[in-house]
Amino acid sequence: MNRGMMSNPESVLNLVIAVWGALCALVLAAPFLAAHHAETAAAGIYLGFSFICHQSPERVFTIFDFPMAVCHRCCGIYLGFFLGALFRNKWLHRSPAIRRNWILAAVCVPAFDALAPFSGLWTNTTWTRFGTGLLFGIAASSLLMQGMAELLAEAPWRRFAPRGPRLQGGLS
Numbered sequence: 001m002n003r004g005m006m007s008n009p010e011s012v013l014n015l016v017i018a019v020w021g022a023l024c025a026l027v028l029a030a031p032f033l034a035a036h037h038a039e040t041a042a043a044g045i046y047l048g049f050s051f052i053c054h055q056s057p058e059r060v061f062t063i064f065d066f067p068m069a070v071c072h073r074c075c076g077i078y079l080g081f082f083l084g085a086l087f088r089n090k091w092l093h094r095s096p097a098i099r100r101n102w103i104l105a106a107v108c109v110p111a112f113d114a115l116a117p118f119s120g121l122w123t124n125t126t127w128t129r130f131g132t133g134l135l136f137g138i139a140a141s142s143l144l145m146q147g148m149a150e151l152l153a154e155a156p157w158r159r160f161a162p163r164g165p166r167l168q169g170g171l172s
Contacts, residue, residue: 080137
């Protein structure tokens with residue numbers, strides 16, 4: 001693999017954007033394929049997402065009268081990961097303490113929305129599930145992108161990369 005590609009943060013950012021965009025497209029593709037009589041392809045997508053999402057019928061958006069491949073909250077998380085990769089929030093990355101606080105806040109919001117109904121404090125809705133997933137996805141994606149950029153900048157394989165041209169017939 002080309003070392004330039006491995007250490008180029010823009011290439012990594014573009015790859016992550018493409019992956020999250022593809023996952024968002026797959027979420028939308030399942031009902032589209034089902035509506036257009038490609039049941040086998042749609043079933044494969046539904047099956048793939050079933051390993052990470054409960055897909056409860058009462059908690060899934062529908063398109064063309066077919067359910068999307070993930071629930072409201074997961075849909076928000078995937079869209080949030082995509083948007084967070086597109087629009088990185090540099091002010092979140094001023095210090096490790098700020099990053100920890102943001103990830104804690106990002107986790108607490110959907111956790112509150114999911115757990116508060118059990119205590120009677122809150123009744124979540126379609127849009128609170130989607131919105132809290134979206135907020136989590138945006139914050140987590142931005143932090144994940146920063147972590148990946150730092151990993152590439154400080155990667156162990158960089159210590160062993162050649163620093164200059166190799167000499168003919170000897171060790172450099």
